[in-house]
Amino acid sequence: MKVDFLSVLCRSSDMERQVCFLLLLLAALNSASAGREERYQAAGGTLVMAPPYSGPITNILWKHNGNLVVQWLSSGLEYYGRFKDRTTLDTTTANLEITGMKEADSGLYTVEINFVAQDQEYDVKVIKNVSKPGVKPRPLTCTSDSESCVLVCNGDTTGAEPVTYSWRKGDGGWITEGKIMTIKNDEETRRFETFSCQMKNPVSEKESDPYKNPFSEKQDGSSVGLVV
Template sequence: MEKRVFTCFRLLSVLLLNSASAQNTNLFFPEGGTLNLSLPVSEALTSVLWKHNGNLVVELVNSDLEYYGRFENRTTLNQNTGRLEIKNITEADSGSYSVEINNKVQSQGYDVTVLKKVPKPEVVVRPLTCAPALERCSLSCEGDTRGDGTVTYSWKEGDGEWKQEERNITIKNSEEIKRVKTFSCRMNNPVSKAESEPHQNPFFQDETNGSSGVIWGILCVVFIGIIIVCLFLYFKKRESIRNICSQRRDGNNTRIINETQPLHANSTALESQPPNSNSTAPESQPPNSNSTAPESQPPNSNSTAPESQPPNSNSTAPESQPPDSNSTAPESQPLNPEESEEHL
């Protein structure tokens, strides 16, 4: 009991005497993390006392170690270095921390702030109907930052560098902005940072899409031209093949006509030509002096007359022609006197 009273009196006196001269360092820790406080010590430790906002946290006297209040079971004191460690800290652990080593109040203190980690932000376009027809739009880096302390914002255009800006920025529908594909934002506080997903620029115009559209148009025109040329060549070749086939058919017909014309001419000549003195009669011709007469004719000394026609001296007339002085009469005509004598 006396020890506790003495300790309280000593702490009160230290607070009163050294409050004006104490210099604190600002430190930030994430909520749920671990708080670590230490001091450079060059002498052996016999006593250590840590306080939070004037309340006892832990006390070491010789080898006796005692933890106080809500810091018990989650606080550790290194007896060799005086280092203080508090786990699973919350916002309630924020405040001023002071230390006394070997019954001497240290001028070095700490102002601790426990902060929440920033959430992953989202880029929101306003108005929501922002389109290339508008002159300007605004972008906002949205996220719940309550309990995050001092939050700063940064913006990035496409794959460019991060630039610290306000939470809300304005973009204009200019040629420079039209070349930016996406916008990203980032939130920062002393214990964390988080980036948004890239958001499509409402004013973005893809130059490659325009050029690719022109290229596709040219390719389509070329393709259609090739099809037209191929069709033209196909029909032209087809027409030439048709002409060649027609010429071949005409040539074959001409050759057949040429081959049949002499036969027709010969047959016509045989039917219509009158016999001359040197011509030989067809089947109906009577035999000459060297020929044999047909069965119905009386034979002469050297030849036999044809079956149906009497012979003359040189030739026999056709069936349809009347006999002349040199021709032989048909089958029904009698022999002339000269032939009778010759026969006799």
């Protein structure tokens, strides 16, 4: 949408002016988020940020939440604060590498090249790898005589969010569902010998050991407890 069109619209009727201001607000929001990359990073891993810049570079300044990370000038290269000894700046490309990422390293990373703030920004969220889950039944004792049971994909998600859950019946494919899956004692369910669950976040994924289906035609009818 051209600026001259918006200018004309803003000088029109009250309704058109309201539309104009809304469009200007949306344009401002889009401009503010342009070039901002949301990135998840595994705790303890290495973060690499490569701003899209071509041409000769004479100076570089990286910031984290407005605080200095590293600065390169003709006078030399200097790293700051907790980023010392685990940060490497490529002065020919402005690429930045930070090892041993921690939760405190989450936040917005910005870069200035040749004293000009670049549009490319990195909104980094440092999260833990998911733990190995286990399938836990409800009630805790689920037998072949039960009408139905609830299976819970149980695992520690502290510091690992966002987490998604998937389930597998027997040797089938993974189906994304919630943390809880209800199984019924019917002919369809009895076809499967086991159930497995998987926890996944943007940096990792792990699956449980197979949980024996208490309703399977191949089970002996005894109670089935937690498999971890």
